[in-house]
Every structure is written in C-alpha cells, then in structure tokens.
Amino acid sequence: MIKITLLSLSLLLTSCILKDESPLESTSDEVNLIQSGDIVVTNSANDTIILLDSDGNYKDVLVDSQTDATLLFNGLAFDSVNEQVLYTHDSTTGALDAVKSISLYDGSVSTVISNSNLNGTLPGVARLTGGDLVVLEGTNAAEKFLANGTRSGAPFLTGLTTNLADITKLSTGGFVTCSSGTTNTVRTYNAAGAVQATATSASPLPSLGALAATSCTTDSTGRIIVAYSGATDAVRVYNSSMSSIEWTFTDTNVLTTPGKLAVRPNGNILVLDTAFNHIVEISSSGALVRVIGGAVLATPSNMVVIP
Amino acid sequence: MKTLIILLTLMTTQVFAAAYIGGSYGLASYSSDALDKYNVVPKGNSFGGFFGIGRDFVGLEGFYQSLNTSGKIKHDGEKYDLTSNAAAMGAALRFSFEMFYLRLGLARYKLDQSVDIDDETTRRAAEQVYDIQTGSKNGMMYGLGLHKKWGSSRLFIDYSRYQITSMGTYDTFSAGIAFAIPDRFFNVGRN
Numbered sequence: 001m002i003k004i005t006l007l008s009l010s011l012l013l014t015s016c017i018l019k020d021e022s023p024l025e026s027t028s029d030e031v032n033l034i035q036s037g038d039i040v041v042t043n044s045a046n047d048t049i050i051l052l053d054s055d056g057n058y059k060d061v062l063v064d065s066q067t068d069a070t071l072l073f074n075g076l077a078f079d080s081v082n083e084q085v086l087y088t089h090d091s092t093t094g095a096l097d098a099v100k101s102i103s104l105y106d107g108s109v110s111t112v113i114s115n116s117n118l119n120g121t122l123p124g125v126a127r128l129t130g131g132d133l134v135v136l137e138g139t140n141a142a143e144k145f146l147a148n149g150t151r152s153g154a155p156f157l158t159g160l161t162t163n164l165a166d167i168t169k170l171s172t173g174g175f176v177t178c179s180s181g182t183t184n185t186v187r188t189y190n191a192a193g194a195v196q197a198t199a200t201s202a203s204p205l206p207s208l209g210a211l212a213a214t215s216c217t218t219d220s221t222g223r224i225i226v227a228y229s230g231a232t233d234a235v236r237v238y239n240s241s242m243s244s245i246e247w248t249f250t251d252t253n254v255l256t257t258p259g260k261l262a263v264r265p266n267g268n269i270l271v272l273d274t275a276f277n278h279i280v281e282i283s284s285s286g287a288l289v290r291v292i293g294g295a296v297l298a299t300p301s302n303m304v305v306i307p
Numbered sequence: 308m309k310t311l312i313i314l315l316t317l318m319t320t321q322v323f324a325a326a327y328i329g330g331s332y333g334l335a336s337y338s339s340d341a342l343d344k345y346n347v348v349p350k351g352n353s354f355g356g357f358f359g360i361g362r363d364f365v366g367l368e369g370f371y372q373s374l375n376t377s378g379k380i381k382h383d384g385e386k387y388d389l390t391s392n393a394a395a396m397g398a399a400l401r402f403s404f405e406m407f408y409l410r411l412g413l414a415r416y417k418l419d420q421s422v423d424i425d426d427e428t429t430r431r432a433a434e435q436v437y438d439i440q441t442g443s444k445n446g447m448m449y450g451l452g453l454h455k456k457w458g459s460s461r462l463f464i465d466y467s468r469y470q471i472t473s474m475g476t477y478d479t480f481s482a483g484i485a486f487a488i489p490d491r492f493f494n495v496g497r498n
Contacts (some may be wrong), residue, residue: 024345025381028432083428105428 028083033060034104037194037265038306039279040085041272042073045298049073049087049102054264056279056292062107063087071096074280075125075136076260076302077168081147085304086112088122088135099125099135099145104306113145117155124167126175130191134175136164142177142193157193161185166260168217176224181214186226188242199242201228208232208248215261219269220283227271235271235282247286254280254291262305272300279303326488327366330356331465332482337376337391339474341438349378349391351478359401366401370412370448372468374477380422382433388423389437393477395469399448408463410450416471417443438474446471454485461485 029035037054040062043207049063064084065071075088085102089111099113099122113133120138127133131147137155140163144156161179165266169175174190201211211230218224222240233256235249259272267284278294327443335353342348352375359368372395380389399412420439424430433439462484471476 023347023379023381025384026345026433026436028383028429028436031432031435083426105431284440 028104032104033107034062034085034102034306036306039270039293040076040102040304040306041088041279041293041297041300042076042302043298044072044074044301045073047073048298049076050296051107052111052293052296056294058296060107062102065111072121074123074300074301075099075167076304077125077127078304078307079127079133080307081127081129085306086125086127086133087302088125090122097122099133113149114235115143115145115151115255117143117151123164125175126167126169128169128175128191129171129173130222132191134167136160136167136177139163140179142167144193153193157189161187163194163212165213165218165263166215170218171220171222176216176218178213178216178226180214185211185213186216186224186238186242188224197242199226199238201226201230201232204238204243204245206245206248208234208236214258215271217261217263219267221264221267225261225263225269227261229258235261235269237269237286249282249286249288251280251288254278260302262303264305265307270303270305272297272303274299274301319334325362326358326360328356328358328488329461329463329483329485331463331481331483333465333479333483335374335376335477335479337374337475337477339438339476341436342378342475345380345437346435347378347380347389349376349389350375350440351451353481354476355395357399357485361401364403366403367398368401368410368412369396369398370414370466371396372448372467372479373468374479376477380433380437380484382422382424382436383429389439390419390421390423391439391475392419393417393469393471394419395446395448395477397448403454406455407453410448410452410467412448414446414447414448414469415443416469418471437497440474444471444474446474450479457484459486461487470491 039052043048047065052061072090073087077086080088083184089100090100097118100114101110124136133145137143140160143158144152161181163180167177176188178186186199201208211228214229215227224238228234235245257275259274262270269282271280277297279292281289332354337349355372357368357370359366374393378391394417395414397414399410402409422433448469452465453461454461454463464482467479
C-alpha cells in the first residue's frame with residue numbers, strides 16, 4: 001500500500017512538472033511605447049516629434065528641440081528592417097546633421113548615421129528593403145549608406161529633380177522620390193538608383209496643372225500615392241508603374257495645403273494639411289473618412305504610421 | 308536575524324543534540340503570471356543540500372538549492388529561448404514523522420533570468436512581457452516528502468515549492484539522501 005502510494009505520488013508530481021505546453025505568441029506591441037497603428041508627426045513650428053494614437057489623440061513627445069531652434073526634423077520614415085522610427089536631425093548650422101532613430105520600446109533616441117557628407121538640408125530618409133539607407137541631401141542629391149553604416153557612392157545620386165521633398169521605399173527594393181519642381185516631379189527608382197518610371201501632376205492625364213509634389217509614398221498593393229499642392233490641392237493615386245491614374249482626391253473644406261502622406265495598415269491614406277494643422281484620412285478607394293489630430297499639430301512637416 | 312541566531316545557539320546546546328545533513332537532485336519547473344499568460348513553462352533540473360540541527364521531530368536547517376530551467380517563447384513571430392535560473396538560500400523548520408516530513412522556511416533568491424534575443428529593442432520588450440528579472444529577491448519555501456530509514460541514513464523523495472515574492476514559483480520534485488551526525492536525530496522520538 002505504501003509503495004503504491006509512493007509510486008502514484010511520484011508519477012503525479014513528475015507529470016505535473018514535465019507537462020508540456022505550446023507557447024502562445026506574444027508581441028512587443030503589448031509593451032512598446034510606440035505601437036502598431038500609432039502616428040508619429042514632426043511639428044516644425046515647435047521643433048518636436050510627437051506620438052499620436054491611431055485616432056490622432058496625443059500620446060507623448062518623442063523628441064523636443066525647442067532649446068535649439070536651428071534644428072529641423074524634415075525626414076521621417078519607418079525602418080522595418082530594424083523596427084524603429086528614423087528621422088533626419090538637420091541643423092541649419094550644418095554641424096549636427098545626422099540620421100537618428102527612435103526606439104519603439106521606450107522612445108529613446110540613438111544616432112544611426114553621422115557623416116560629414118550630410119551637411120545640406122535633409123528632406124527625406126528611407127531604409128530600403130535590402131537594408132541600405134538612402135538620405136535626400138541638399139536640393140537634388142541622395143546619399144546612400146550600407147546596412148553597416150558605410151557610405152556608398154560619392155554621393156549615391158546627383159541631378160535628381162530639384163527641390164526634393166520626399167522619399168519612400170518600395171516593396172520592389174527601390175524607392176520613389178518627388179520634388180516641388182514642376183517637371184518630372186515623381187520618379188520611381190530601383191535599388192541601384194536607375195529611374196524606372198516618371199509622372200507629374202500633368203502627366204498622365206487628366207492634368208491637375210503644374211503643381212508641386214509635396215509627398216510620395218506607396219501602399220501594400222504597390223500603388224504610388226502623391227500629394228500635390230498649388231492651384232489644385234490633391235492626393236492622387238497611380239498604378240505601380242505610374243502609367244495610369246486610379247483616383248484623385250480633392251476637398252478644399254479639409255485639404256488646402258497638402259503635406260506629407262502615410263498609409264495605415266488597413267490601406268487608408270493619411271495626409272497632413274500644414275495650414276489647417278490636421279490629418280485627413282482617405283479610404284483606399286479615395287473617399288473622405290475623417291479628420292483627426294487637429295488639437296496638437298503645429299505646422300506639421302512629416303508623418304509616419306507604425307505598420 | 309537575532310531570532311535565528313538565538314535558535315541556532317540553542318540548537319548547539321544540549322537541548323538539540325543531533326545534527327543532520329543531506330542533498331537531493333531532481334526536476335524543476337518555473338511558473339509566473341507573466342509566463343502562464345503565454346503557456347510558457349520553463350523546465351529543468353534542481354539540486355541542493357541542507358544542514359540542520361534537531362531534536363525529537365523538529366529540526367532547524369539551512370539550505371541551498373540551485374534551480375535551473377529553460378523554455379521556448381514565441382515573440383513577434385519568432386521562437387526564442389528563455390532561461391530562468393535561481394539560487395535559493397535560506398532557513399527552514401523541518402517536522403519529521405514516521406513516514407513523511409514537512410518543511411517551511413524563508414529564502415533569499417538570486418535570480419538569473421534572460422531571453423536570448425539579439426535585437427536590443429525586441430529583447431527589452433520581451434523582458435517586460437515575460438517579467439524577466441535578475442538580482443536578489445526574498446521569498447519563502449515549503450515542501451513535503453516521504454522518507455525511509457536506510458541503515459544510518461534516510462532516503463527521501465521531496466516536493467518543494469520555492470516561492471519568490473510578487474514574482475513566480477519554482478516547483479521541484481527530487482530524490483535524495485540524508486545522514487544524521489551522530490545517528491541520533493533519526494532515532495529519537497518519532498524519527
């Protein structure tokens with residue numbers, strides 16, 4: 001009897017301790033300060049980078065340079081290779097130019113690239129799918145840095161369309177750029193920097209007239225999305241080769257000064273209005289959804305949605 | 308601490324005339340609310356020893372127990388290794404009867420927990436999700452076992468729970484052997 005009791009107890013305890021379970025999946029998003037769907041916006045009026053939730057409500061200040069008015073944060077992008085937010089730390093004195101990162105976990109800032117060749121204005125930054133970092137530099141050039149931080153090219157590209165405004169990585173490995181120049185304003189490139197396609201506000205038809213492209217991005221289907229500002233203020237969506245237009249959104253009640261674009265995980269498109277100081281949300285088919293973020297934006301200059 | 312010193316002093320007098328020493332080896336698992344949420348149960352082994360002084364059926368002992376467990380987690384779509392090790396040191400009361408014994412005590416735990424993730428941001432997030440900690444913590448231990456006299460020694464199987472305050476619990480199931488010095492502790496009273 002004693003032996004049976006001992007054996008039973010031993011088997012019971014051993015089976016409890018050795019019981020195997022399949023682990024359930026956890027995500028960093030559960031504890032990260034910056035979570036999927038959140039919106040990161042740079043405010044040029046008060047030199048801050050702020051964090052909004054997916055409904056445009058204020059969450060936190062990520063970067064605040066009010067003590068140094070010479071700083072600009074024009075370039076902003078999500079680095080899906082290293083899961084962080086990238087921004088250009090652009091000093092008008094030229095001494096502190098760098099690309100920095102913001103940790104999704106706690107919002108801490110680190111320097112990604114600090115290079116003497118980054119000494120002009122830095123209007124855009126993108127981490128390509130292959131890991132290379134492309135930084136728009138000056139009015140018509142781009143620098144490239146390999147994943148290990150080494151500069152590639154001298155510089156990577158020159159003679160881009162003047163008055164560069166934005167750059168976004170493409171899922172094909174390349175990138176799209178746009179500029180406020182009135183010709184060849186939107187171009188797609190492969191990873192090596194060769195032009196793949198070109199569009200302007202006037203071509204392909206129907207023409208919007210000669211407008212400055214203030215932002216260009218892409219969505220999960222590969223469509224190219226461009227914000228135009230000028231006589232007509234619009235968001236226009238092209239097919240992936242920019243050979244045809246899918247739709248154009250205009251609504252002067254909510255969008256009179258289109259700024260930067262971002263795409264939500266559900267495909268909806270967000271566009272900043274730098275005069276109204278709010279964010280206009282447009283469905284993936286071009287219908288107005290809502291206006292958000294109006295309470296805390298101060299001349300917003302860039303925006304990214306955390307995928 | 309003063310109480311412990313007084314008790315130990317008393318036990319070294321004639322009031323408590325027998326000492327005993329032993330060791331064990333067995334299986335261990337670790338559980339906590341954070342790990343339970345994701346069905347993560349690190350498992351491994353445990354070994355340790357104890358030295359005590361006692362009379363009749365009551366003993367006071369110091370113990371050391373090494374608790375080494377590991378398991379898999381699935382985080383951000385990838386599988387990683389989670390290690391949860393601890394060393395427990397403390398003092399316990401032992402109540403010995405003919406066939407079984409009970410132990411109850413206080414312990415100081417030195418924790419060495421980690422997740423094997425290279426990316427710092429992901430690792431820090433996972434550490435928070437799974438409440439990964441290092442450093443020292445207080446807690447208690449309690450256990451029960453069945454023992455049988457074998458010559459001048461006792462063989463035993465033991466189930467013990469090492470409970471770390473506001474954190475988690477190690478469960479151990481082990482087997483071991485204990486000796487009395489001299490061979491009186493096992494022969495007095497119901498021992």
